[in-house]
Structures are given as C-alpha cells and as structure tokens.
Amino acid sequence: MSVPQYRKAAALALVAGLGLSLAACSTKSDDDNSDAGGKVTITVDCQPVGSQKELLQNWNADVAEFQRQNPDIVIKSVSVGEQCNNPPDFTARLAGGTVTDVFYGYMTDLQQVLDSGQAMDITEYANKENVPTWDSVDPALKEVFTDGGKLYAVPVKNYSMGLVYNKVLFQRAGLDVNNPPKSWADVRAAAKKISALGNGIAGYSEYSAGNTGGWHFTALLYSQGGQVLTPDGKKADFNNAQGKQVLQNLKDMRYGDNSMGARQLLQWGDLLTNAAAGKVGMFVGAPDSTQAIVSQFQGKFQDWAMAPIPGQDGPAKGTLGGGEGYFFKKGLTPEQVKAGLKWIAYQKLTVGKGQFDYVRAKPQNYPVGLPQPLLFANGSEAQKQELELRKANANVDTANFAIFEATPVAIKGEPRNAQAVYAVLDAAMSGVLTNPNANVDALLKTAEDKVNQLLAAES
Amino acid sequence: MAITTAPGTTRPGRPARPYAERPRRATGLGRKVRDNLTGHAFLIGAVLCFVVFSWYPMIRGIVMSFQRTRRGETTWVGWDNYLRILDDPSFWPAWKNTLYFTVLALVLGYAVPFFVAILLNEFRHAKGYLRILVYLPVMLPPASALFLFKYYAYDPSEAGLFNAILKALHLPTSEWMQSPEMTMPAMVIASTWMNMGSAVLIYLAALQNIPGELYEAAELDGAGIWRRIVNVTIPQTRLILLLLAMLQIVATMQLFIEPLILANGAGAEDSATSVAYLIYQHGFFQNDLNGAAALGVIMLVVLAGFSAVYARLTSKQD
Numbered sequence: 001m002s003v004p005q006y007r008k009a010a011a012l013a014l015v016a017g018l019g020l021s022l023a024a025c026s027t028k029s030d031d032d033n034s035d036a037g038g039k040v041t042i043t044v045d046c047q048p049v050g051s052q053k054e055l056l057q058n059w060n061a062d063v064a065e066f067q068r069q070n071p072d073i074v075i076k077s078v079s080v081g082e083q084c085n086n087p088p089d090f091t092a093r094l095a096g097g098t099v100t101d102v103f104y105g106y107m108t109d110l111q112q113v114l115d116s117g118q119a120m121d122i123t124e125y126a127n128k129e130n131v132p133t134w135d136s137v138d139p140a141l142k143e144v145f146t147d148g149g150k151l152y153a154v155p156v157k158n159y160s161m162g163l164v165y166n167k168v169l170f171q172r173a174g175l176d177v178n179n180p181p182k183s184w185a186d187v188r189a190a191a192k193k194i195s196a197l198g199n200g201i202a203g204y205s206e207y208s209a210g211n212t213g214g215w216h217f218t219a220l221l222y223s224q225g226g227q228v229l230t231p232d233g234k235k236a237d238f239n240n241a242q243g244k245q246v247l248q249n250l251k252d253m254r255y256g257d258n259s260m261g262a263r264q265l266l267q268w269g270d271l272l273t274n275a276a277a278g279k280v281g282m283f284v285g286a287p288d289s290t291q292a293i294v295s296q297f298q299g300k301f302q303d304w305a306m307a308p309i310p311g312q313d314g315p316a317k318g319t320l321g322g323g324e325g326y327f328f329k330k331g332l333t334p335e336q337v338k339a340g341l342k343w344i345a346y347q348k349l350t351v352g353k354g355q356f357d358y359v360r361a362k363p364q365n366y367p368v369g370l371p372q373p374l375l376f377a378n379g380s381e382a383q384k385q386e387l388e389l390r391k392a393n394a395n396v397d398t399a400n401f402a403i404f405e406a407t408p409v410a411i412k413g414e415p416r417n418a419q420a421v422y423a424v425l426d427a428a429m430s431g432v433l434t435n436p437n438a439n440v441d442a443l444l445k446t447a448e449d450k451v452n453q454l455l456a457a458e459s
Numbered sequence: 460m461a462i463t464t465a466p467g468t469t470r471p472g473r474p475a476r477p478y479a480e481r482p483r484r485a486t487g488l489g490r491k492v493r494d495n496l497t498g499h500a501f502l503i504g505a506v507l508c509f510v511v512f513s514w515y516p517m518i519r520g521i522v523m524s525f526q527r528t529r530r531g532e533t534t535w536v537g538w539d540n541y542l543r544i545l546d547d548p549s550f551w552p553a554w555k556n557t558l559y560f561t562v563l564a565l566v567l568g569y570a571v572p573f574f575v576a577i578l579l580n581e582f583r584h585a586k587g588y589l590r591i592l593v594y595l596p597v598m599l600p601p602a603s604a605l606f607l608f609k610y611y612a613y614d615p616s617e618a619g620l621f622n623a624i625l626k627a628l629h630l631p632t633s634e635w636m637q638s639p640e641m642t643m644p645a646m647v648i649a650s651t652w653m654n655m656g657s658a659v660l661i662y663l664a665a666l667q668n669i670p671g672e673l674y675e676a677a678e679l680d681g682a683g684i685w686r687r688i689v690n691v692t693i694p695q696t697r698l699i700l701l702l703l704a705m706l707q708i709v710a711t712m713q714l715f716i717e718p719l720i721l722a723n724g725a726g727a728e729d730s731a732t733s734v735a736y737l738i739y740q741h742g743f744f745q746n747d748l749n750g751a752a753a754l755g756v757i758m759l760v761v762l763a764g765f766s767a768v769y770a771r772l773t774s775k776q777d
Contacts, residue, residue, distance in 0.1 A: 088743035095748055112746040117531015200616065209723030211744060262616040264637050265723045330531075420745035427729045434637040434727035443728075450548045454745070457543045 039074050040339045042332075043100035046084045047077035054364045059347075062354050066346050073339040087211075087419060094118060101332055102340040105153065107144045107323045108418040114147060120328040121150040122337055130341035133349045136382035137375060144413060145325050153325035154341065156348035156355070157373040159286035160321040160411045161219045162404045163187070163307045169194050169201065169281045180307035180403065184223075184249045187282060187310055188257065194281030195259035202261030204253055205280040206433065210267030213429030214422025218320050218415065219284055220246040223309045225317030228415040228425075229455070236451035238425075239444040245312060247440045251432040264433040273297050284309060286322075287370040287401060295365060305400035306371075308407040321411035323373070349375065351385040358393035369394030371405045417458055424450040517759070523752035540753035544741075547750075552729060553737040557714055559643050560733065564711040568651040569704060575655065576662030577692065590660070597656035605720040608649040609636070613721065636722050639730035646717040646731065658703055665699040666692065705769050709762055715739065734758050 048055035063075045078100050080093065090109065093099050094116045105113055113119045126142075128134050131154070141155035167177045173193040181187040191203025207213045217238075218228050226242030229235065254260045261279070263270075272292050274280050276299030283289075287306060293299035309319045326344050328337055347354030358368045369390060376383035391398070415421050428443040492499055527536045544550060579589055596604060612620045613635035622632040635645045673691045682690065693700065715735035718724060722731035725740075732740075734754065742751030 088739070091743045091746075115529050115531070115746060117528070200618075209725070211724075262634075263614070265727060267723050270723070417746070420747075423725070423740055423744050426725055430726070431728045434634065435639065438728075446548070453546060453548055457546065457750075 039072050040333075040335045041074040041076060042102055042336050042340050042343065043076045043078055044102045044326075044340070044343060045078045045080045045100040046104040047079040049079050049081060054366070058354075058357070058360060058364075062347050066343060069346075070339070070342060073342065075343055099327075099329055101329050101336060102326050102344065103329065105325060105327050107155075107325065108414050109327075110145055110147060110152060111417065113152065113327055118327075118330050119152045120330045120332055120337065121152065122154075122328050122341070123149075123151045125334070125337045125341055126151050126154065130338050131345040131349055133345065133351070133376070133382045136377060136380035137349065138377045141323065141325075141375065144323070153327040154344050154349070155323055155325045155375060156344065157325075158321065158323035158375055159288065159372055160374070160409070161284055161286050161319050162309050162409075163282055164275075164285040164289055165282045165305055165307065166275070166278065166280065166303055167305050167400070168278065168303050169197065172197055173281070177305060178403075180305070181282070181310050182307075182315065183310050183313050184245075185313070188249070188253055188259070191253055191259035191281060192257045195257070195261070199279075200261065201279050201281065202263075202274070203257075203259035203281045205260060205266065205271050205274060205283045206250060206429070207266050207268070207271060208429035208433045209265040209426055211419055211422040211426060212267045214425030215320075215414075215418075216284055217246060217425045217429055218418075218422070219309065220249075222318035222320050222412050223316035223409075224312055227412070228421060229451075233416040234455055236421075236448040236455070238451075239448040243444050244440055247428060247432045247438075247443060250429070251438060251440065254433050255436045260433065265430055269297075275299065278303070287372045287404070290396075291367050291370065294367070301367060301396045302400075306404040308404055308409050315407070316409045318412045319409040320414065322414055349382075351382055351389055356386055356389065358389050362393045362395045367396045369396040369398045369401070371401050417455065420454055420458075421451055424454065520752045520755050523749055524756045527749050536749075540749045541757070544750050544753045544757070547737070547741075549729065549732055549737055549740075550754075553732045553734045556643065556731065557712055557733045557735075560647060560714050561708055561711040563643055563647040564650060564707060565704070567647050568654065568711070569658075569707050571651055572655045572658035573662055573700070576659045576666055577688065579659065580663060580666045590663070593659050594656035596653050599653070601653055601716055602720060604653045605649060605717060608645075608652075609721050612649075613645055636731075637727050639727045642722060642726045642730040646714075646721055649721060650711075650717055658707075661699060661703065662696065665696040669695040701773050705766065708765065712758070712762055712765075 047059050050056060059077065063077060067073060067075060080089065084104055087106070087109075090105065091112070093103075094113065097118070099118060110119075126134060131137075137155065138158065141158055142151060145151060145153035145155060163180060165177075165180055170177045170180075170190075173190070173196070175190055175193060181190050187204055194203035195201055207216045221228060221238055221242055224242035224245055226240065226246075227237050230237045250260070254264075261274075263274070266274075271280065271283060272289065275283065275289075276293045276297035278299075290299075290301060290304045290306070293304065294301050309316045311317055326340070326348070328340055332340070350356060352359075355373070361368050376386060424447050428447045431438040431443040432440065524540050525535055525537060526533050527539065528534075575593060579586065579593065582589060599607075614620070614622065615634040615637050617623060617626055617632060619632075619635070621635065625632050633641050635641050669691065673695070674687055677687050677691050713735050714733040718726060718731035718733055718736050719739075724736065725732045735758070738751045738754045738758070741747040741754060
C-alpha cells in the first residue's frame with residue numbers, strides 16, 4: 001500500500017473508530033426490558049464490588065435464588081463502585097441519567113431525586129402483594145420517602161446514633177466498660193483519662209470535614225434538644241444556647257483538655273481508620289460503624305461497645321437517625337416496578353433472606369447481633385421474627401450493644417437540604433477543632449447567615 | 460505535522476508544484492473537501508473530540524446557567540443563578556483564597572522551577588540523573604503525591620516529616636493544613652513539588668537554546684552570575700517565561716485537587732475553599748447544578764478575560 005493510501009486508510013479507520021467509540025458511549029436503548037419469552041428485566045445497582053468477596057457471593061446467590069423463585073424476572077446487577085457511599089458519584093449518575101431501574105439513595109436524597117425528574121411514584125404498587133412484610137415496615141420510614149402523599153422509595157436501612165467506645169482503652173484508662181458516659185461532662189472526663197494514655201490516642205474524636213462535621217454537629221445538637229432548622233424549614237435554628245454548647249464542649253475537650261488528638265479535619269474514613277488502629281477512645285456513630293471498623297479498616301469487633309448518645313447533664317434529648325432506600329426510575333412499566341419491589345422485598349425486607357440471612361452471615365466476617373437496621377415497626381410480626389433470628393445467630397457479643405438498645409433515645413431525622421447545610425456547618429466544627437482562639441458565637445453567626453442565605457435561595 | 464495532500468506540500472516521488480500552477484478545477488466546497496480528504500479525515504477526529512468533550516459541555520454549561528431544574532421541569536430564569544451565586548457567602552472568600560493561591564504559586568511555583576533549571580543547566584556531571592530526579596514527582600499520580608504530603612509531611616503532630624525537621628532545627632512547628640494561615644502556603648508547596656518537573660524541563664530546553672557566545676561575551680564584560688541571569692538568561696527565555704506564566708495562572712485559578720485531598724475539602728474555617736471547589740460543592744452536594752454552571756461561567760469569563768488581556772499585552776511587546 002502506498003504511503004498516501006495508507007494514510008487515507010488510517011484516517012478513515014480513525015474516524016470509524018471514533019464513531020464506534022461514541023456509539024458505544026451513547027445511552028443504551030430502553031427496549032430490552034422484556035425478552036421474547038415475556039420475561040421482565042430490571043437493572044439494580046449497589047452490587048458489592050469484587051474486593052468484597054463474601055458480600056458479592058451473597059448478592060449473586062440472592063439473585064440466582066430470586067430468579068429461580070421468579071422465573072419471569074431477570075435481575076441485571078450493576079456495581080457502581082463507591083456510589084453507594086459517595087454522594088458526588090450518585091449526583092453524577094443522577095445528572096447523567098445513568099441510574100439503574102431500581103437505584104439506591106440516602107434518605108436525604110429524596111429532594112434531589114425528585115428535582116432530577118427521575119423518580120417514579122410507586123404508591124399504588126407498594127403493598128403486601130409485592131412486598132409481603134410491607135405492613136410491618138416502620139411507617140415513619142415510609143414517610144421519609146413520601147412527598148405530597150406519594151411514595152418514591154422503599155426503605156432498606158435505618159440507624160440512629162449513639163456513643164461508640166473502645167472497651168480496651170476504657171479498661172486501660174481505668175474506666176468501667178459497663179458504665180459508659182451518660183452526659184457530655186462524663187465524656188469529657190473519660191476522654192481526659194483515655195488521652196492520658198499517650199501514644200497519640202484521642203479520648204474523643206470528631207469529624208469536621210467533607211460534610212461529616214455538619215452531620216455530627218446535627219447529632220450533637222439533637223442530643224442537646226436543639227434543631228438545625230425551624231419547623232417550617234425556612235430558617236437556621238442552631239445559633240442559640242444549644243448550638244453554642246455543642247461547640248463549647250468540643251472546644252473544651254480539644255484545647256482545654258487536649259483530649260481529642262492533634263489530627264483534625266477528619267472525615268468518615270479518617271476517624272474510622274484511627275479507631276481501627278486503637279487510637280480513638282470514643283466517638284459518636286451508628287451501630288454499623290463498628291462493622292466498617294472491622295471489615296474496611298481491620299479493627300476488632302470485641303474491642304467496641306455502644307451506649308446511647310449523651311445529653312448535656314443527663315440523658316440525651318434526641319439523636320440523629322438516617323438511612324437508605326431504593327428508588328424506582330421514572331418510565332418503568334408496571335411489571336418492572338412490581339419486579340423491582342419483589343426483588344427489594346426478597347433481598348432487603350424478608351426475615352431469613354438477603355440482608356436478614358443471619359445464618360449465612362454468621363460464619364462470615366460480618367456482624368450479626370447489631371441493633372440495626374431497625375426497619376420493622378415495634379411490635380410487628382416481622383420485627384419479632386427478625387429479633388429472634390438475630391439473637392439465635394449473633395456472632396458479636398450483643399452485650400456490647402445492650403445499653404444502647406435498652407436506653408432508646410428519641411430519633412430525629414435529617415434537616416431539609418441536609419448536605420448543603422452540613423457543608424456550611426463543617427466550618428463551625430473545623431473552627432473549634434483547629435483554632436484555639438475560635439470564637440464560638442462568631443462561628444455560629446456566620447454559619448447561621450450562610451444557611452439562611454442558602455435556604456432563601458432554595459425557596 | 461505535514462499532510463501529504465495539503466496544497467503546496469510535496470508528495471513522495473513528485474516534484475513540488477505551487478498550488479497556483481495546477482490546472483484549474485471546479486472550486487466548490489465539495490471539491491475542496493475531496494482534494495483534502497485525508498487531511499479532513501484526520502481533522503474530524505480531533506474536532507469531534509473537542510466538540511464532544513469540550514465545546515458541547517461548555518455550551519451546555521452556559522445554557523444551564525440560565526435555567527433552573529426542579530421536579531424534572533427546566534425553566535429559564537435569566538440571571539437568577541448568577542445573582543444567587545454572587546450572594547453566596549462563600550463566593551468572595553473562595554475568590555480571595557484562589558487569588559491568594561495564584562499569587563503564592565506565581566512567587567514560589569513559578570520562580571523555583573526557573574532557578575532549578577538554571578542550576579541544572581550549570582551542572583557538568585550527572586545531568587541526566589538530576590533531571591530524572593526533578594521530573595520524578597510528575598510521574599506520581601497527583602492524588603498519591605498529595606496523600607503523601609497529607610499523611611507524612613503535613614501531619615500536625617511532631618511525627619510529621621516537616622514538623623520533625625522544624626523541631627530538629629529548634630524552630631516552631633506548624634499545624635499545616637489545620638492552620639488557616641498555613642493552608643494556602645502548604646498547598647502551594649505541595650503543588651510546586653508535584654508540578655515542577657515539567658516546567659523545569661521546558662526551561663531547560665529554552666536555556667540550552669541560548670547561544671553560548673552571549674554568556675562568553677557577558678563574562679568578558681565582567682558580568683557575574685546574577686548579571687548573566689538578568690541580562691542574558693531572562694531576556695533570551697522571555698517568551699517561554701511569559702507563556703508559562705499564563706499557563707500557570709490559568710492552571711492555579713482552577714485549584715481543586717489540592718483542597719479536596721490535603722484539606723478534605725473546605726479546610727479549617729473554609730480557608731481552603733477555592734472557586735473550583737465551590738463549584739463542586741454546589742453541583743454535587745447542594746443539589747444545585749445550575750448554580751454550579753453559573754459559577755463555572757463566571758470563572759470562564761474571568762480566565763478568558765485574563766487570557767485576552769495577556770495575549771494583547773504580549774503581542775504588543777513582540
């Protein structure tokens with residue numbers, strides 16, 4: 001082939017290749033939701049990633065068994081990497097219109113999903129016929145995913161926050177592991193003793209970056225009896241005595257007692273990494289934070305116990321609750337919605353199956369016995385069955401969570417536009433944890449102005 | 460790269476013939492395209508890439524900045540998003556932080572590579588090894604390099620590398636990224652270390668193009684090293700210096716990965732919030748893609764304005 005011909009061929013091949021690449025990148029057609037045999041196909045995200053071997057095996061086994069029981073439904077699993085833990089990834093997929101037919105989201109994501117125009121109203125399909133345990137699901141959780149009387153997602157996990165503490169460090173510091181701190185004054189005293197162990201150990205550790213600071217400010221504020229926004233959701237409501245107390249407690253521990261360690265600006269993984277390394281005495285978290293400490297950060301279950309979140313001078317006046325659910329993409333056929341609901345029912349809401357298959361989880365490195373996911377209403381049949389099965393197969397010492405379970409604290413949900421508000425409150429948290437001369441009043445005033453401005457713009 | 464069918468260029472085995480001397484043919488657009496088919500085919504690839512990955516997103520972003528999407532309904536809102544963004548309490552602090560970083564990066568990140576290049580150019584031995592050493596950080600993925608700084612160099616305890624050095628020298632230690640005052644200088648140090656290699660190589664290439672006679676003449680005139688730099692090196696590399704200055708300013712104004720990794724986002728009391736990070740916050744955390752688009756357009760206008768002024772000034776000088 002002569003040189004010019006060769007170049008022409010190369011140029012044409014380049015153009016053809018580019019065209020093919022673009023075609024491959026284009027949106028997949030939606031005409032494959034049922035095949036010639038009349039089967040209904042749905043795509044579902046948050047399949048565990050390859051490195052989570054046992055979880056992936058469990059997921060695949062669940063899909064196989066579900067499809068065996070429902071031969072007319074095909075589940076196409078999609079692993080979206082960190083999407084399930086990472087709000088920016090979720091936003092990108094939502095904005096790009098690439099969410100799966102049935103897609104995972106936080107409880108705080110409802111507004112964002114509705115604004116994207118991609119959520120389907122599933123009210124008429126969410127019933128006992130498609131989800132056998134539907135009547136047992138806590139109505140408060142259904143309400144979280146309801147807007148204007150319409151249901152947009154099925155709750156699959158719910159948690160409330162408490163005080164997670166390291167029993168080994170408690171013992172080394174001469175503290176009673178069976179009598180954890182009940183007030184913030186107790187926390188301060190215990191943190192002092194634990195940090196006195198030296199070796200870079202923080203008595204108490206707290207977030208202040210990546211929106212997690214605002215998230216925990218909210219939990220701490222609830223423990224004081226405060227609220228982030230006014231009941232109508234139109235104004236900030238934390239620049240008051242309770243908000244001030246939250247920041248003052250932290251400032252006192254950080255700079256008054258030097259009991260919070262030198263490393264600050266922590267976000268989720270940072271704190272849990274330190275905790276798994278035995279460098280954190282106490283922190284505020286949900287029961288499954290111990291699971292993350294063990295499965296992701298190589299800590300040990302037996303080292304950790306949990307108590308209710310403390311109040312200022314006694315029991316807390318409230319704690320933060322949150323959770324997750326599965327949304328349904330707009331435009332699905334009724335058959336697809338029903339198929340999706342049946343899958344969620346099987347994998348997330350059936351005692352003895354999927355996430356409640358405690359017999360399967362027991363020998364694996366995943367905890368059975370944590371007081372979570374709190375999906376079923378108190379006294380419901382499903383709750384009784386789940387508690388019995390959990391107790392019979394517990395592979396963690398349930399005594400470690402006994403105080404937390406036995407002392408329930410009123411659960412409050414996350415504020416409207418939570419992530420944006422949390423981003424603002426990060427600055428207040430980082431202020432008291434990185435600046436010995438931080439002015440608590442000024443930090444709260446700045447945050448209040450910013451949140452009010454944000455809410456005004458939003459409305 | 461020369462394209463064989465381009466007018467006036469040489470085909471192998473044929474004598475070159477000026478375009479004007481060729482037999483006159485039909486001059487329609489189709490004929491022109493056919494005459495330059497290979498060139499256009501190659502061009503299509505590059506143009507398509509720009510259209511799909513640069514121009515379309517840019518135009519889409521501008522359109523989005525005048526819209527608002529709620530409940531799946533997109534409406535035109537005029538300048539609302541811009542007014543809202545201008546009202547954002549983080550808007551001006553983010554610009555202040557970004558400009559501060561840009562100025563610091565110009566002082567440190569711009570000057571240091573130039574002087575390192577001059578030094579390397581002066582070495583007679585081990586030149587190759589030294590160049591590799593200087594270039595090595597560029598080969599490290601930016602995220603890895605920044606994590607190294609975050610966990611080893613900028614650890615606020617005395618175990619941190621920089622604090623250990625400061626302590627050994629009996630100097631006061633720093634909280635680095637946890638100190639609002641040190642946040643920006645610390646980010647510039649990390650950024651300079653990461654990116655210096657490329658600039659050094661470009662400067663070195665420019666330095667090696669300076670005729671040796673000029674230095675010899677300067678030496679004969681009694682010029683010391685400083686005079687030689689000021690009177691020979693800088694004037695001879697002026698164009699490269701100006702070009703890299705513009706690229707540096709445009710790049711540093713888009714500061715993003717440094718605050719994201721080193722400061723976990725906004726940093727202590729928002730001291731690390733840059734304009735690009737604010738765009739990210741609006742777009743990905745505040746359910747405000749339209750506001751993010753408006754801020755992106757503002758940034759585009761500022762950078763385009765700067766580039767235009769710069770181009771005008773430098774073209775006048777030439």
